[in-house]
Amino acid sequence: MATSSSQGPEGRRDRDALAAVLWNYAEFDTPEEVDAVFRAQRRLSVGHGLLFFVVTALLPVLHVAWPAWTTTALWGGLTPAFVAATVLYPLFCIVLAASYTMRANRLDEDLLGRARTSGRAWELPGEPAPGDP
Amino acid sequence: MQTTALLTTLLVLASALVVSWAARRRASTRVEFYLAGRTVSAFLNASAVCGDYFSAASFLGVAGAVYASGLDGVWYGVGFAGGFVPLLLFTASPLRRFGEYTLPDYFAARFESNAVRLVAVALVQVIVLFYLAPQMVGAGTVWELLVGQGLLGMSPYATGVVVTAASMVVFSALGGMRGMTWNQALQFWIMTSAMAVVVAFAFAAGFSYTRALRDLSSGPLVNPERWRVAELLRPDPTGVTAADRARAVMSEAYWERHVAPHLDDPAADVVVLMPQRSRLQPGPAVYNQPGHLYTAVDHASLLLTLVLGTAGLPHVVMRFYTNPTGPLARRSTVYVVLLTSVFYWLATAAGIAGRALTPRAAESGGVALPVQMVEGLLAHPDQVLPFLAQTLGGGLLLGYVVAGAFAAMFSTIGGLLLASAASWGHDVFEQFLRPDAPERLRVLVAKLALVVMALVAMAIGLAFPRVEFLRAFPAVIALMVSWAFAISASGLVPALIVSLWWRGTTLRGALAGMVAGGGTCLVLLGANLLRVVEALPHWLAGLPVGPALPTLVSAPIAFLCVFLVSWWDRRNVPVHVDEVWMRLHGTARERQERLLQRAGVGSELGWEPL
Numbered sequence: 009m010a011t012s013s014s015q016g017p018e019g020r021r022d023r024d025a026l027a028a029v030l031w032n033y034a035e036f037d038t039p040e041e042v043d044a045v046f047r048a049q050r051r052l053s054v055g056h057g058l059l060f061f062v063v064t065a066l067l068p069v070l071h072v073a074w075p076a077w078t079t080t081a082l083w084g085g086l087t088p089a090f091v092a093a094t095v096l097y098p099l100f101c102i103v104l105a106a107s108y109t110m111r112a113n114r115l116d117e118d119l120l121g122r123a124r125t126s127g128r129a130w131e132l133p134g135e136p137a138p139g140d141p
Numbered sequence: 142m143q144t145t146a147l148l149t150t151l152l153v154l155a156s157a158l159v160v161s162w163a164a165r166r167r168a169s170t171r172v173e174f175y176l177a178g179r180t181v182s183a184f185l186n187a188s189a190v191c192g193d194y195f196s197a198a199s200f201l202g203v204a205g206a207v208y209a210s211g212l213d214g215v216w217y218g219v220g221f222a223g224g225f226v227p228l229l230l231f232t233a234s235p236l237r238r239f240g241e242y243t244l245p246d247y248f249a250a251r252f253e254s255n256a257v258r259l260v261a262v263a264l265v266q267v268i269v270l271f272y273l274a275p276q277m278v279g280a281g282t283v284w285e286l287l288v289g290q291g292l293l294g295m296s297p298y299a300t301g302v303v304v305t306a307a308s309m310v311v312f313s314a315l316g317g318m319r320g321m322t323w324n325q326a327l328q329f330w331i332m333t334s335a336m337a338v339v340v341a342f343a344f345a346a347g348f349s350y351t352r353a354l355r356d357l358s359s360g361p362l363v364n365p366e367r368w369r370v371a372e373l374l375r376p377d378p379t380g381v382t383a384a385d386r387a388r389a390v391m392s393e394a395y396w397e398r399h400v401a402p403h404l405d406d407p408a409a410d411v412v413v414l415m416p417q418r419s420r421l422q423p424g425p426a427v428y429n430q431p432g433h434l435y436t437a438v439d440h441a442s443l444l445l446t447l448v449l450g451t452a453g454l455p456h457v458v459m460r461f462y463t464n465p466t467g468p469l470a471r472r473s474t475v476y477v478v479l480l481t482s483v484f485y486w487l488a489t490a491a492g493i494a495g496r497a498l499t500p501r502a503a504e505s506g507g508v509a510l511p512v513q514m515v516e517g518l519l520a521h522p523d524q525v526l527p528f529l530a531q532t533l534g535g536g537l538l539l540g541y542v543v544a545g546a547f548a549a550m551f552s553t554i555g556g557l558l559l560a561s562a563a564s565w566g567h568d569v570f571e572q573f574l575r576p577d578a579p580e581r582l583r584v585l586v587a588k589l590a591l592v593v594m595a596l597v598a599m600a601i602g603l604a605f606p607r608v609e610f611l612r613a614f615p616a617v618i619a620l621m622v623s624w625a626f627a628i629s630a631s632g633l634v635p636a637l638i639v640s641l642w643w644r645g646t647t648l649r650g651a652l653a654g655m656v657a658g659g660g661t662c663l664v665l666l667g668a669n670l671l672r673v674v675e676a677l678p679h680w681l682a683g684l685p686v687g688p689a690l691p692t693l694v695s696a697p698i699a700f701l702c703v704f705l706v707s708w709w710d711r712r713n714v715p716v717h718v719d720e721v722w723m724r725l726h727g728t729a730r731e732r733q734e735r736l737l738q739r740a741g742v743g744s745e746l747g748w749e750p751l
Binding site (some may be wrong): 046049051053060068071072079081086087090091093095098099116 | 186212215219223230234333351355358421437441444446474475478482485489533692722723725726728729
């Protein structure tokens with residue numbers, strides 16, 4: 009569908025036609041839609057952020073509040089504090105980041121995505137018009 | 142001279158040159174030069190972000206910190222990795238959607254004010270300088286240690302500084318952000334694979350992670366320390382001297398041979414083993430337990446500094462502008478969290494392996510590097526990775542690690558220079574001096590700014606050995622990267638996060654947060670500096686100027702100022718805030734961009750990425 013490979017007068021005509029279609033086409037969001045998605049995203053970010061900061065703050069607290077956390081040998085010289093720092097906390101960050109990304113991207117797709125076409129039929133090869141049934 | 146080290150360094154330089162040359166034709170417009178046309182794929186960008194982020198401090202320093210401090214050393218790496226989570230949650234996607242070039246650009250457009258742009262430029266430049274200075278000093282030191290040969294009559298240290306600065310000018314100016322992206326991604330994989338190979342060699346040599354941890358933690362933690370003889374022999378109130386404590390953990394033979402001959406000269410320096418005290422509880426520090434470096438407050442402040450500060454580092458933020466869309470910016474951050482976690486796990490394993498294997502390697506001889514050892518322990522923990530590579534894999538593996546160290550420095554310095562050049566070229570020249578300048582002149586000024594910043598960096602690096610103050614207190618240089626994070630976490634990030642997610646943020650609120658947060662942080666860092674050089678007045682002893690950072694105080698002050706001043710100034714919410722909100726949180730513009738890109742007709746329609 010990319011027109012850059014089209015050569016000759018016919019290819020140029022196709023490209024011009026496609027350009028004209030796209031020129032009359034405009035993706036748009038309404039302020040109400042953006043406000044809704046912003047509020048949903050803020051809830052999601054703040055929720056994940058609170059969880060992240062609570063878990064991060066918990067680590068130094070555990071070091072002083074629970075002696076067994078730093079002294080109990082789990083396997084060889086591995087203590088719960090060492091396992092938390094080297095394995096559990098990084099894993100927590102990865103899972104939190106992946107979970108947030110999936111949910112945030114889905115929110116964007118679900119709440120936004122309409123197009124205005126200046127009254128022309130939407131046709132881009134292989135691409136249904138957003139909002140079409 | 143380490144011939145393999147020199148050869149592998151030249152190989153890294155040559156590969157970077159080839160990459161920059163290949164990208165040179167695509168650096169002719171500003172959006173290409175600064176942001177690689179905003180078309181960098183998520184994984185490539187994640188690799189480049191990691192290359193940008195991991196300096197020599199990460200490559201050599203984290204393994205060194207784990208080597209010297211055990212669990213407390215791990216937290217640096219963990220904080221570096223965790224720092225990308227707040228960036229993902231609060232800034233990556235809206236900043237990319239807003240579609241400017243730099244952080245000052247965002248603030249200026251958000252509040253329609255050049256005052257806030259200038260404050261942001263000042264903070265960005267301070268952060269870049271604090272980040273850049275240790276990189277340049279590191280370049281000289283690494284060249285001195287690992288290559289050991291000067292060029293054109295210069296000392297090895299000066300050669301390292303000059304070669305690094307000159308190379309970065311050529312690579313960055315030639316390839317712009319496109320070349321920089323490819324280089325940083327390549328360099329990230331060079332350093333990660335080097336770290337992985339060293340760890341693999343350690344396991345092959347019989348290293349067991351859990352057994353080593355158990356053995357290293359079976360007694361008090363003991364580390365080499367440099368002492369002035371007069372201090373070493375001064376008794377404390379109980380009549381015990383530091384020399385007594387050192388002799389209790391050192392062999393008589395080593396003491397008699399290396400320390401005793403210097404004890405007649407009070408001004409002489411000696412390196413002795415010293416039992417380490419825990420800062421968390423009375424008694425000695427233990428390798429697999431916290432307390433060697435941090436109190437609970439220091440620990441919390443360090444974590445807050447690293448996890449908040451990452452979101453405001455100019456060279457990292459700029460990389461997020463190169464993503465094609467907001468969702469891809471998010472996905473690229475997930476890859477970054479994954480890659481940084483793997484990298485720091487490897488660095489931790491390398492540090493523990495180094496601690497476990499160096500005494501054996503020292504006993505067996507064959508140490509070709511000019512490192513100082515005290516009873517089987519390295520006097521400079523940062524040398525653990527090259528030492529391990531050389532003793533386990535010989536010259537070839539050492540060469541690989543040298544390549545990794547230079548890759549780490551090149552990728553970070555390049556990113557910093559580009560971020561600084563963008564700030565001068567785009568935020569100062571284009572906005573204040575010549576707003577009507579043609580595109581070609583703007584790109585030329587960006588390249589000139591890059592050259593000037595590289596010269597400044599080179600001057601800092603070359604000045605370091607001549608400044609008596611810095612020679613006497615090398616810890617100041619080591620602390621500077623953390624200072625950059627602290628200023629970012631206090632000066633830029635609070636105003637950035639609040640203004641991205643609260644419509645009611647006003648210009649005065651943002652300015653108050655930036656000035657109060659950044660200012661408090663700088664004052665406390667100044668006090669911290671006085672503490673390091675042992676010149677802190679007694680009446681300042683109550684200030685939070687511990688070995689960690691002041692972020693625990695300055696970041697909350699900044700957040701509070703943004704909220705309170707904005708609330709007080711609530712009648713002056715920017716009138717165009719709805720329009721800003723559509724850009725920050727709407728997706729129409731990026732959907733349109735994606736569509737035009739898919740159709741391959743963007744440029745024919747005169748369209749340029751945001």
